Amino acid sequence: MAVAADPPILALRGVSKRFGAVRALTRVDLDLQAGEVVALVGDNGAGKSTLIKSVAGIHPFDEGEVRFDGEPVRITHPKDAADLGIEVVYQDLALADNLDVVQNMYLGRERHKALGVLDEESMERSARETMTALAVTTLGSVRQVVAGLSGGQRQSVAVAKAVMWNSRVVILDEPTAALGVAQTHQVLQLVRRLGDRGLAVLLVSHNLHDVFEVADRIAVLRLGQKVADLRADATSQQEVVEAITAGELADAAGTEVDAS
Amino acid sequence: MSAATGSDRTQPVTESRARRLRFLTDSTALIFLVLLALVAVFALVRPDAFASVNNVRNIFIGAATLLVIAVGMTFVIVSAGIDLSVGSVLVFSSVISIKVMTALGNQGWPVAIAGVAAGMAAGLAWGLLNGVLIAKARIPALIVTLGTLGAALGLAQIITGGVNLRGVPVELTEALGFGRVAGIPWLVVVAAVVTAIGIVVLRFTRFGRYTYAVGSNPEAARRAGVKVERHLIKVYALTGMLSGLAGVMSLARFSSTNIGGHLTDNLQAIAAVVIGGTSLFGGIGTVFGTVVGVFIPSVLQNGFVILRVQPFWQEVAVGVVLIAAVYIDQIKRRARERL
Secondary structure, three states: OOOOOOOOOOOEEEEEEEEEEEEEEEEEEEEEEEOOEEEEOOOOOOOHHHHHHHOOOOOOOOOEEEOOOOEOOOOHHHHHHHOOOOOEEEEOOOOOOEEEEHHHHHOOOOOOHHEEEEOOHHHHHHHHHHHHHOOOOOOOOOOOEEEHHHHHHHHHHHHHHOOOOOEEEEEEOOOOOOHHHHHHHHHHHHHHHHHOOOEEEEEEOHHHHHHHHOEEEEEEEEOOEEEEEEEEEHHHHHHHHHHHOOOOOOOOOOOOOOOO | OOOOOOOOOOOOOHHHHHHOOOOOOOOHHHHHHHHHHHHHHHHHHOOOOOOHHHHHHHHHHHHHHHHHHHHHHHHHHOOOOOOHHHHHHHHHHHHHHHHHHHOOOOOOHHOOOHHHHHHHHHHHHHHHHHHHHHHOOOHHHHHHHHHHHHHHHHHHHHHOOOOOOOOOHHHHHHHHHEEEOOOEEEEHHHHHHHHHHHHHHHHEEEHHHHHHHHHOOOHHHOOOOOOOOHHHHHHHHHHHHHHHHHHHHHHHOEEEEEEHHHHHHHHHHHHHHHHHHOOOOOOOOOHHHHHHHHHHHHHHHHHHHHHOOOOOHHHHHHHHHHHHHHHHHHHHHHHHHHH
């Protein structure tokens, strides 16, 4: 899908983040190309969550550069990320249980008619179109309350919510963590379709099986540094595991490395 | 529950239209039937007394101020909050209102309007204070509004020296207090307008949608870009302002403040909201349900008086209905979590 000559949609250059004495991220480089699914793996505390939260604008990087379409940008607030077209699907999904699927997908960006009255029908139609385009067929009614959905359905709603805003980068935090086998498969297929639709996808996962099923590229974080960036079809689970547990740290002069 | 779920692969073009017509949620429908049954029983047993124009009018007048407060309380509880201060804010607002009107000379429409505005502004101020303390200082709503419950009532008594004040302009008492439009008392008209606006805002506007979202999952709302703190402040401010309006209505009706007469307004409003199917856990509820929840106690009380049942039974009956309503809510929540 991606044309090799294009600059990456999102490029991180030497980004760092510390919380007090703890170095959560140290000079990480990462490129996300259109149409590419990149998996971000690493042990607990490796910095995966910090990285996605910084990209999402929840706590900005301390140092380094973020480029979007080749242009330097500053993401200091979740709205900055949303304006650029970066959407994050968090592990705990962040759906409002008592709202239905359409209401959740449009939460915060409702469409209006005159006098501030919500345009429910137009929102419902687009929501259904998005679901159809993403081939989410298991859902049934888009007017169901989210509380009644299964884990896989909820994940699908969260993903659909993220991609219906002309978003260009979608970050998924452990999207299959709480799912059974069949539902995991559904969600991974959905992730793959996002890539095939030309989005840049960053998949954060613990599960190497999942990662190898959908990812084009695998970036490994260890103790806040990127220790490997491998093409999925040119590596093995063993190599990735080695990088996760023992990847060589570019321990520049005098840099203390705190396990967090 | 049956209308929206089920096998609907081949569903109509939009379900929104169908949903909009189905404005009753299940528990609201049930409680609405209870209300209709009560009305039917009383009307059948004593058609002359219960179903008379005068009696119906009295029921509505009696419920008007509580309804205005309860509409605000619905927003608060849907947002997963609580406001215990409404009765005290009502009293405080009526005191401020009458002080302003007295200072301006106790007569004429401009004075009356200034008094109405002052009362609503005083209520709004308390509501803002509640909202800021709850949303920004993150003190639990129960504690904040328990504090302002005492503070507002105490300040009202400090201002008045503990005695009720008179001196409402006759224009206000004759129009808002006793006046009618097409046979309908103005108090009832005001309450009906507030209720209608409340229904529309909660159900059909972004403000209402955010209220449900904040009450359902504030973190989800925040991540979706909803300014959760600001929204909560608005919700409490709205309720404060409506309490202020209720204070002015009470003034107009009695031509006097009624410092001791609103001590249980908060609990009555909460009971009405909950009886109407709004969940104390937030995220679920309707203003229409609240209307039903306001009228069940007032119809019961009125009916018992007419039937010469000791009116104390009303309180017993309302207690039973309240507990039953919350129990139904619990069962529904548990059934849903099992999915």
